[in-house]
Amino acid sequence: MKGVSIIGATGSIGRQTLDIIAHHPDKLRVVGLTAGRDFEALSELAFRWRPKLVAFFDLNLAEAIKGKFDCPVLFGIEGLTEVATHPDAEIVVVAIPTAKALLPTLAALKAGKRVALATKEVLVSGGHLIVQQLKQSGELLPIDSEHSALFQCLQGEDVSKVDKLILTASGGPFRTKPLEDLKRVSVEEALAHPTWKMGAKVTVDSATLMNKGLEIIEARWLFGISPERIEVVVHPQSIVHSLVEFVDGSVKAQLSLPDMRLPIQYALLYPERHPCPVQRLELTKVGTMNFEPPDEVRFPCLRLAKQAAKVGGTMPTVMNAADEIAVNAFLRRQIGFMDIPAIVEAVMERHCPIAEPSLETVWEVDDWSRNLTSELIRKFVAS
Numbered sequence: 001m002k003g004v005s006i007i008g009a010t011g012s013i014g015r016q017t018l019d020i021i022a023h024h025p026d027k028l029r030v031v032g033l034t035a036g037r038d039f040e041a042l043s044e045l046a047f048r049w050r051p052k053l054v055a056f057f058d059l060n061l062a063e064a065i066k067g068k069f070d071c072p073v074l075f076g077i078e079g080l081t082e083v084a085t086h087p088d089a090e091i092v093v094v095a096i097p098t099a100k101a102l103l104p105t106l107a108a109l110k111a112g113k114r115v116a117l118a119t120k121e122v123l124v125s126g127g128h129l130i131v132q133q134l135k136q137s138g139e140l141l142p143i144d145s146e147h148s149a150l151f152q153c154l155q156g157e158d159v160s161k162v163d164k165l166i167l168t169a170s171g172g173p174f175r176t177k178p179l180e181d182l183k184r185v186s187v188e189e190a191l192a193h194p195t196w197k198m199g200a201k202v203t204v205d206s207a208t209l210m211n212k213g214l215e216i217i218e219a220r221w222l223f224g225i226s227p228e229r230i231e232v233v234v235h236p237q238s239i240v241h242s243l244v245e246f247v248d249g250s251v252k253a254q255l256s257l258p259d260m261r262l263p264i265q266y267a268l269l270y271p272e273r274h275p276c277p278v279q280r281l282e283l284t285k286v287g288t289m290n291f292e293p294p295d296e297v298r299f300p301c302l303r304l305a306k307q308a309a310k311v312g313g314t315m316p317t318v319m320n321a322a323d324e325i326a327v328n329a330f331l332r333r334q335i336g337f338m339d340i341p342a343i344v345e346a347v348m349e350r351h352c353p354i355a356e357p358s359l360e361t362v363w364e365v366d367d368w369s370r371n372l373t374s375e376l377i378r379k380f381v382a383s
Helices: 012-023 039-049 076-084 101-111 120-132 145-151 179-184 200-208 210-223 261-269 300-311 315-331 339-348 359-382
Strands: 002-007 028-035 053-054 073-075 091-094 112-118 141-143 160-169 230-234 240-246 249-253
Touching: 002 012, 002 076, 002 249, 012 028, 012 141, 012 261, 028 073, 039 053, 039 145, 053 076, 053 300, 073 179, 076 101, 076 300, 076 339, 091 261, 101 120, 101 315, 112 261, 120 141, 120 160, 120 210, 120 300, 120 359, 141 210, 141 261, 141 359, 145 160, 145 210, 145 249, 145 261, 160 210, 200 210, 200 315, 210 230, 210 300, 210 315, 210 339, 300 315, 300 339, 315 339, 315 359, 339 359
Parallel strands: 002 028, 002 091, 028 053, 053 073, 091 112, 112 141, 160 230
Antiparallel strands: 160 240, 240 249
């Protein structure tokens, strides 16, 4: 039985991870749980799962919840890191939407853990640091459905014989919406994803196709493939999760109905396969599947992410942080949907990238990008 710590237990990925653990009580058990500041939700989970420790990212909760848990309670990034490195945790699920997840991820790898990674920002902001650490200790498996698909397709294959990786995208809710109409879309429309149920931030990123750009950068570090050899194909049905094309022209793909519990279970129980509590794919019921190129005029965030991937260094960190602040401003109805890429591009244009940044430099650049983005949004709102 393997112990599991979940960094981000109250979110969508965290709860679905717990669903998989519940389905395999003879193979998996909970060691540690963390949340941002959702005390009620984490309290309920701790009561059910009886972890050895819990942690909150929000330091301000320290006084408010004294004596509320039957196990040790930790706070801040140090608390998350301690949960990630607990000696009883063999697997650490990282599922918090912030570049700050880089620190507990690196600590878990240094401690020899298997990290099941759902947080895109870890590889986007610090991919070179993760790769350096993996050469010394730890194991990294992707939870994203697309990267899990690529990982599965590459089992038993020689990566040097890969011609290109193909990431699939649903196209989000605005795949066929006229460009002029995108300026007026509401928050509710952007959050109405046609196939996946996700958190608000990643759902908006799916609507702008920024998430697919982030996945290009992730795949570059996960599989050692240059960004120029990673393509995006729009596939509205979300049945084919990604494909690998080899030098002989052969293509392998992984298919399933859209359910994150499948890639989560694969990462937790790898290399074994076991029954999973998901609906099975029946191709005769799916019928036709469509594939089309992405429209980078309608979705400029994809173009910006490709540019950041090509430049490298700290540029992906800047782009990612700017996107996070801009998406939050959109969710608060301060800016419009198409203002997101415009603001991100403005921040990127003001940055002089630094190659091979240290962890401290990543934090500094991340803060710089967030501060500049917030300043630009304030000026935008005031105008």
